[in-house]
Amino acid sequence: MSEKEGDKDMQGLAQLTAPFRTVAGGLLPALHAVQDALGYLPEATTGVLAEQFNLSRAEVHGVMTFYHHFRRSPPGRHRVQLCRAESCQAVGGRALEAHAKRVLDIDYHQTTADGAVSLEPVYCLGNCACSPSVRVGDEVYGMMNVARLDALLAELRGGAEAVP
Amino acid sequence: MSAGATRVYVPADTSAVALGADRTARRLEALCDERGLAVTVVRTGSRGAFWLEPLLEVERDGQRIGYGPVQPEDLPGLLDAGLLSASEQAPGHLGPVEDLPFFRCQQRLTCARLGVVDPASVDSYREHGGLRALERALEMTPQALVDEVKTSGLRGRGGAAFPAGIKWQTVLDAPAADKTIVCNADEGDSGTYSDRMLMEGDPMALLEGMLIAGLATGARQGYIYLREEYPRARASLERAMTALWAAGCLGSNILGSGQCFDVALRIGAGAYICGEETALLESLEGRRGTVRPKPPVPAIAGLFGQPTLVHNVISLASVPAIISAGGEHYRGYGVERSRGTLPFQLAGNIERAGLVELPFGLTLRELLYEIGGGSRSGRPLRAVQVGGPLGAYLPESQWDTPLDYEAFAAIGAMLGHGGVVAFDDSVDMWEQARFAMAFCAAESCGKCTPCRIGSTRGVEIIDRLAAGADAEGDRHLLEDLCETMRDGSLCALGGMTPAPVLSALRHFPGDFQRPRGRPGQSESRHDTAPGPQIIPSTEAG
Ligand SMILES: Cc1cc2nc3c(=O)[nH]c(=O)nc-3n(C[C@H](O)[C@H](O)[C@H](O)COP(=O)(O)O)c2cc1C
Ligand code: SF4
Ligand code: FES
Numbered sequence: 001m002s003e004k005e006g007d008k009d010m011q012g013l014a015q016l017t018a019p020f021r022t023v024a025g026g027l028l029p030a031l032h033a034v035q036d037a038l039g040y041l042p043e044a045t046t047g048v049l050a051e052q053f054n055l056s057r058a059e060v061h062g063v064m065t066f067y068h069h070f071r072r073s074p075p076g077r078h079r080v081q082l083c084r085a086e087s088c089q090a091v092g093g094r095a096l097e098a099h100a101k102r103v104l105d106i107d108y109h110q111t112t113a114d115g116a117v118s119l120e121p122v123y124c125l126g127n128c129a130c131s132p133s134v135r136v137g138d139e140v141y142g143m144m145n146v147a148r149l150d151a152l153l154a155e156l157r158g159g160a161e162a163v164p
Numbered sequence: 165m166s167a168g169a170t171r172v173y174v175p176a177d178t179s180a181v182a183l184g185a186d187r188t189a190r191r192l193e194a195l196c197d198e199r200g201l202a203v204t205v206v207r208t209g210s211r212g213a214f215w216l217e218p219l220l221e222v223e224r225d226g227q228r229i230g231y232g233p234v235q236p237e238d239l240p241g242l243l244d245a246g247l248l249s250a251s252e253q254a255p256g257h258l259g260p261v262e263d264l265p266f267f268r269c270q271q272r273l274t275c276a277r278l279g280v281v282d283p284a285s286v287d288s289y290r291e292h293g294g295l296r297a298l299e300r301a302l303e304m305t306p307q308a309l310v311d312e313v314k315t316s317g318l319r320g321r322g323g324a325a326f327p328a329g330i331k332w333q334t335v336l337d338a339p340a341a342d343k344t345i346v347c348n349a350d351e352g353d354s355g356t357y358s359d360r361m362l363m364e365g366d367p368m369a370l371l372e373g374m375l376i377a378g379l380a381t382g383a384r385q386g387y388i389y390l391r392e393e394y395p396r397a398r399a400s401l402e403r404a405m406t407a408l409w410a411a412g413c414l415g416s417n418i419l420g421s422g423q424c425f426d427v428a429l430r431i432g433a434g435a436y437i438c439g440e441e442t443a444l445l446e447s448l449e450g451r452r453g454t455v456r457p458k459p460p461v462p463a464i465a466g467l468f469g470q471p472t473l474v475h476n477v478i479s480l481a482s483v484p485a486i487i488s489a490g491g492e493h494y495r496g497y498g499v500e501r502s503r504g505t506l507p508f509q510l511a512g513n514i515e516r517a518g519l520v521e522l523p524f525g526l527t528l529r530e531l532l533y534e535i536g537g538g539s540r541s542g543r544p545l546r547a548v549q550v551g552g553p554l555g556a557y558l559p560e561s562q563w564d565t566p567l568d569y570e571a572f573a574a575i576g577a578m579l580g581h582g583g584v585v586a587f588d589d590s591v592d593m594w595e596q597a598r599f600a601m602a603f604c605a606a607e608s609c610g611k612c613t614p615c616r617i618g619s620t621r622g623v624e625i626i627d628r629l630a631a632g633a634d635a636e637g638d639r640h641l642l643e644d645l646c647e648t649m650r651d652g653s654l655c656a657l658g659g660m661t662p663a664p665v666l667s668a669l670r671h672f673p674g675d676f677q678r679p680r681g682r683p684g685q686s687e688s689r690h691d692t693a694p695g696p697q698i699i700p701s702t703e704a705g
Pocket of ligand 3: 083084085086087088089123124125126127128131132133354355356
């Protein structure tokens with residue numbers, strides 16, 4: 001990346017996060033704003049936020065890395081979260097996890113080779129009345145089984161529109 | 165909306181939508197359009213009978229007649245059979261929804277409007293009794309409001325069950341210019357979803373509860389800390405806040421009284437520990453969600469050092485019911501020191517999963533079988549975890565325990581937030597114990613060694629137990645470790661993880677003695693996992 005592009009990125013980031021400088025406890029909302037816009041937190045985020053919030057880079061880094069939701073690398077086109085928690089375990093969630101990893105040929109926190117799916121664990125989606133649960137973007141799917149998961153993953157990998 | 169149009173209610177609740185409610189609603193509108201039928205589709209929350217979702221309700225002579233579950237492909241036939249005139253002939257006809265046995269056996273105080281009101285409409289909210297409590301509160305003194313909450317006997321519904329009235333009094337008495345109400349909407353406990361349902365289906369009840377708490381304690385600012393995993397609740401809260409603002413219920417002049425209260429919505433970022441109230445406050449202040457030592461309690465020095473009333477969603481949403489009907493009325497339900505009602509949430513391997521609001525005192529067995537209908541798989545139930553991931557696993561011999569805080573504490577268990585997760589006989593309790601430890605390791609905030617390091621050691625010991633080389637020694641080691649975690653942890657994550665682990669070990673010892681191929685390899689029927697289910701270290705806070 002040329003220096004100029006880097007500067008432009010920094011400016012873009014700074015614009016995204018500037019509104020939160022004056023918000024009490026605004027660092028988390030600022031991080032959300034970046035991730036909502038870009039899908040992840042680019043490396044430059046640390047420096048930009050440190051300056052805006054008058055914190056050390058280490059402090060900003062510490063916050064970014066504490067929370068499971070924040071990513072530091074671009075996600076695939078779809079962020080797929082499998083619920084690992086107890087209600088889903090009680091109706092076959094573990095088998096579903098293993099199956100998903102096998103068919104996608106990735107582990108958690110990885111992205112498929114075709115760039116379609118990033119797989120993440122999640123602990124409860126509040127959808128426990130129809131476990132097992134899977135979340136793609138902002139959509140939650142319930143009563144998942146191997147066949148339904150296969151169909152869902154095939155649809156996601158078939159080049160369908162990115163789920164926002 | 166056209167005059168004379170039939171109203172049909174379809175839930176927009178996350179779980180109802182996961183079961184197809186959006187598609188059903190869209191198809192219904194399209195079909196009625198095609199056929200020239202006058203219909204108004206109202207999107208509500210869910211009443212919580214999820215095995216009937218998508219549950220469609222047709223309004224007829226002031227009654228709501230239910231049909232469910234209704235998938236899009238059922239609709240042409242349903243319309244042919246007279247759905248819009250609430251025909252009994254239409255397939256899936258359930259009769260008046262409120263007469264269903266699942267609802268008749270419940271006592272809905274806090275969740276009375278769930279699935280009934282239009283969550284985005286102030287008029288609909290008023291029509292169903294909303295804002296009456298706020299109007300009443302505006303005419304009461306702060307002390308009278310606090311006294312009403314004390315009388316009700318309400319205890320925190322977030323897990324710790326601390327008497328709400330004492331907290332309100334502390335915040336009211338704290339001498340400070342600025343005080344804050346914080347709603348804990350982190351609902352991290354697995355197997356629980358009542359907060360989500362309430363925020364999606366009756367968000368104004370929560371906001372009204374926060375407003376009243378503000379009037380009672382002298383706080384003018386409220387925050388809702390909502391977990392990121394709940395995008396629909398977020399949208400619903402935003403719509404409700406905007407509508408209440410426009411109606412003059414929120415803001416600088418509440419219903420013309422000259423009093424003010426404002427609410428800000430903040431989104432979490434996927435950390436279980438941020439449900440612990442002091443970690444939540446740290447997170448709201450923009451930091452890592454680490455637990456603060458107490459004292460000071462948040463009621464004295466909480467958010468930004470101000471006196472802060474932190475309450476769970478259900479605690480706050482119960483306030484309007486308490487203020488409008490009176491604390492005495494509320495305390496008329498329940499038993500002993502567990503007064504009022506608790507919305508239980510049936511989850512896991514259960515036939516009729518859903519939200520069941522009941523006065524305290526029924527037994528767990530009645531809840532599981534009479535209301536829940538036993539297992540979903542048809543196999544015998546074997547273990548039940550009540551109160552989230554830190555709750556003990558209960559074997560059948562303990563299912564006659566009455567659902568009240570003290571009775572559960574007496575058997576080393578907890579009601580917590582009211583989640584009930586049922587497991588059938590294919591469960592592997594060794595695996596459940598291992599998961600509880602691994603979860604603690606993944607979600608520990610890192611402040612105390614017994615929690616941060618102990619949980620990782622715990623996973624290793626549980627793995628060794630499976631290998632069986634020195635089962636007796638390892639069992640003692642695990643019990644010692646659990647004792648250290650229980651006594652040496654600052655909060656209940658480290659302090660109560662021993663409950664699911666030790667209860668599994670004590671009540672299901674056979675599961676720990678079975679030979680296993682590799683650590684983490686499951687033998688449970690549901691699980692065809694080829695290898696270890698170890699939580700990668702990259703997940704650790
Ligand atoms: C590890 C841990 C996680 C918690 N998670 C939640 C939660 O998700 N929601 C909640 O309301 N309370 C949670 N609590 C309880 C809160 O610390 C606190 O007791 C509660 O918000 C107070 O509100 P209440 O009095 O209305 O229950 C948690 C506690 C611990 C120790
Ligand atoms: S017990 Fe665990 S989560 Fe709780 S304060 Fe200690 S380290 Fe943090
Ligand atoms: S435990 Fe999986 S959705 Fe709640």
